[in-house]
Amino acid sequence: MSGLVSGTGTGDSIPADGVTVRRTVLPGGLRVITESLPAVRSVALGIWVGVGSRDEDIRHAGATHYLEHLLFKGTKRRTALEISSEMDAAGGEMNAFTAKEYTCYYARVLDADLPLAADVLSDMVTNSLIAPQDVDAERNVVLEEIAMNDDDPTDTVHEAFAAHLFGDTPLGRPVLGTVESINAITREQINEHYRARYGPEHLVVAAAGSLEHDDLVEQVRQGFGAVLEGDVEPAPPRLSGEYAQPGHRAGTGLRLVSRGIEQANLVFGCEGLPRNDDRRYALGVLNAALGGGMSSRLFQEIREKRGLAYSVYSFASQNADTGTWGIYVGCLPSKADEVLAICLSEVDKIVSGGLTDAELDRGKGQMRGSIVLGLEDPSSRMSRLGKSELVYPKLEPVDETLAAIEAVSHDDVRAVAAEVLTRPKALAVVGPFDDGDSFSGALR
Numbered sequence: 440m441s442g443l444v445s446g447t448g449t450g451d452s453i454p455a456d457g458v459t460v461r462r463t464v465l466p467g468g469l470r471v472i473t474e475s476l477p478a479v480r481s482v483a484l485g486i487w488v489g490v491g492s493r494d495e496d497i498r499h500a501g502a503t504h505y506l507e508h509l510l511f512k513g514t515k516r517r518t519a520l521e522i523s524s525e526m527d528a529a530g531g532e533m534n535a536f537t538a539k540e541y542t543c544y545y546a547r548v549l550d551a552d553l554p555l556a557a558d559v560l561s562d563m564v565t566n567s568l569i570a571p572q573d574v575d576a577e578r579n580v581v582l583e584e585i586a587m588n589d590d591d592p593t594d595t596v597h598e599a600f601a602a603h604l605f606g607d608t609p610l611g612r613p614v615l616g617t618v619e620s621i622n623a624i625t626r627e628q629i630n631e632h633y634r635a636r637y638g639p640e641h642l643v644v645a646a647a648g649s650l651e652h653d654d655l656v657e658q659v660r661q662g663f664g665a666v667l668e669g670d671v672e673p674a675p676p677r678l679s680g681e682y683a684q685p686g687h688r689a690g691t692g693l694r695l696v697s698r699g700i701e702q703a704n705l706v707f708g709c710e711g712l713p714r715n716d717d718r719r720y721a722l723g724v725l726n727a728a729l730g731g732g733m734s735s736r737l738f739q740e741i742r743e744k745r746g747l748a749y750s751v752y753s754f755a756s757q758n759a760d761t762g763t764w765g766i767y768v769g770c771l772p773s774k775a776d777e778v779l780a781i782c783l784s785e786v787d788k789i790v791s792g793g794l795t796d797a798e799l800d801r802g803k804g805q806m807r808g809s810i811v812l813g814l815e816d817p818s819s820r821m822s823r824l825g826k827s828e829l830v831y832p833k834l835e836p837v838d839e840t841l842a843a844i845e846a847v848s849h850d851d852v853r854a855v856a857a858e859v860l861t862r863p864k865a866l867a868v869v870g871p872f873d874d875g876d877s878f879s880g881a882l883r
Contacts, residue, residue, distance in 0.1 A: 459474070460834065464673060465656070465663070467663075467671050469640070469663060470644065471643075472824045472828055475649075481649065483817035484547070485821050486543070486561065486644055487541055487542070488542040488642055490542055490641065496609075501620045502629050505577070505616065506632060507544075512573040514566035516562055516566060519573075530549065530552075531549075531555075541825075553650060557658040558658070569633060582622075596696070596704040600694070603867055604708075604763060605689070609682075611690075691863040695872060695878075698869055704767075704769050709859065709862040714762070714830060717843075718851070720846075722764065724847045726755045727802035735752075748768050753767075754766075754767065764859055789852075790860050802847075
């Protein structure tokens, strides 16, 4: 949507999938984007910030997620209790999340309570106190979240895989930060990060549901108040990054995290495709057929036929300048070698022979269904608007996405398999192993 003509104070109508999407740019570069869904009685509202953990240097490692916590701790107008109690009194839901490339503060409320949600969220984002006592108190909460993450071997193995694949770069570091970085970071550093990254040109207010665009624009204008000034262009969408520079090399080999647990957790994979690579649809179809459902090759071979694992799947994710592709399996430690051998064999089969006609059709159907069913509620519609504005060149109509999936051919799948699945692999293992010698066969 960023390539669309925008105006100050007026909403541009953009036909999208049979509904009307409207976009207004306010002074300071703040964007307001809405999608009207008259059949519902609720509204999902999100304030999206174009900053994620990959924007942190070492000095600010963990600051983006830490800040997400602190914005709920009080503003010049509301205490932390008042923020939560006002939303609770309206029966609304409110939360936030931090990702590698963006942060989102969101609420879902009855349509009549949209002015309240807009006021509370805008107050949090623009007027947070970042009080020293709140920084100290919330430090323990963030450390507890890191500890909880470390106690889950599934989370640990995925973080170990990312760290090994991308190395000591912002993409390779955990979104939450580390115990060391959270203990070291100061209130001044967090506030510095807040002031530098939360300007209105980096913000998108997205909403979907039972709403009037012009009414929300006025509510946002009032909520953001004095920060809406100046003839500032919105920040461009994130279409590139510092990772995929000439000469960079993805990590390979083994990273073992030895834990005295009952199960081996394995992630095996390589660097994937960036977000705007046209081949992402072919990789998605391939991924669905390989490990995306109960009819997939990995599920059938590893769980159904041999009973070697309860959970097994493949995945593909994208960032602005790179991506990841991989396979996750949780199995008995004594079965890890056999499971990895099957994964390697199935990958080799797809590289050499592609998919069957039935697998190609099932892969397309799975992708289409996931997209369409995922847009059946206001929250997912709101997320689509906010993410598209921050990280895509435009809001792509769903019908265009579905057509691109349907156009994927056997040749497309074979080509992307030959390009991606043959790349040097990294393997992360969390389990009761003293050394990684037994996994050497998986690292060819």
